[in-house]
Each structure stands twice: as C-alpha cells, then as structure tokens.
Amino acid sequence: AVEEKSISKAVIKRLPRYYRYLGELIEEGIERISSNELSAKMRVTASQIRQDLNNFGGFGQQGYGYNVPYLYEEIGKILGLDKTHHMIIIGAGNLGQALANYVKFEKRGFKIVGVFDINPVLKGISIRGNGIRMMSELPEFLQKEDVQIAALTVPKSSAAEIAELLVQNGIKAIWNFAHLDLNVPKDVIVENVHLSESLMRLSYNLTVAEQKEEK
C-alpha cells in the first residue's frame, strides 16, 4: 500500500514518465525489470530510479528487481488514474477541438463529457459524439453533471472571466492552455500547459548546440 506521506514535487513530475515506460513494458510482456535495465531504457541513473521509487516503499526487491504490473498499478493509483475523471473543454477552436478529438485521454481515464464555446456557428457540431454546447448552458450543465476537470482553450482575454465562472460552479481543477496565470482560490488546482515554453527550451538547447559547433 502507498504510504500517506508527502512526495516531493520533483518526484511527482517524473511519475508520468515512469508510468508511460512501465505501460510499454507491460505491452511487451515484461513482468519484472531491474533498476539498471530501467535506467538504460529511460536514460535516468539507476540510483535516481531507486530513490524515486523508494518513496512508495515495497516496490523493489533485492535481486528480483521491480514487479512491472504492480509498479504500474501503484503509480497509476498515486496519479489518480485508477478513477475516471470527467472533463469538459471550454473553447472549441483549433486547440479545443484537437484535444476533444484525441482518443487516448479516455484510455487514461479522462472522459470528455462536454465541449463549450460562445460562437453560435459551432453550436451542435459533434466532436467524437460531443455536440458543442453554448456557454449559456454551462452553469446548469455543471449543476447536473459530475465534472472534475475543465480544460481552458479560449483566448487570453476571456480566460480569467471563465475561470471565475468555473470556480463559482464548483470546478476544482483547471487544465489551463490560455497564456494567463489564473487567479483562483487555494483549493482550486491549476495545471498550466504552454507549448511555447517547451519550444523556447528547445530553442535554447539548439542555440547552445550551435554555439558549440561554431567553436
């Protein structure tokens, strides 16, 4: 069983990657793996792996390695992936539609139950079985349906106002794609996703590599 102690943010940040690799091992039919083998696959030091996974206790056994299905399941539980989360998408533009069209979220337990927009032209258009609804329907929808997560894919200018509306209607987790730091009460969790920041890191590394070549 997973101990109820606080796990560092750095470890939590690495867990999805462990989860992904372990999932691949399961697909390959691999039932156990040593920290050294996992280290070679993931390009993380074996001691880092042991340290990270020791946080949860009882996963690894001396001379046996890790039990892959067990570790996968336990990390899944830590990440809350053993439950289904209902998610809505606010803003059915390019990005919102792309997210709504992505099938694999559902496999991970994130079920898209509603897609909302303000543009009447989009009303009723179906994305994988979800007809786009108008924002005016949102409060009633949230009262009736059990929704845990809202993805925010609207222009920056309306993000703050929509976040407030979501919070007022009981949403506790926002997956924020708008380029704005949201101001929400402490009990509301915001996860920001900024592809451009990732691209800037890529640009930085590319620049460093190019400078090395010039020398």
Ligand code: NAI
């Ligand atoms: P888009 O213009 O295609 O879609 C935005 C949608 O939001 C439109 O359908 C529009 O009708 C709707 N909308 C506008 N005001 C609304 C309101 N008050 N309530 C509900 N819906 C409303 O734009 P796109 O390309 O899909 O981008 C959406 C947002 O995501 C933008 O803020 C953009 O900057 C951001 N973005 C963020 C990325 C990231 O990595 N974080 C990557 C790409 C875009």
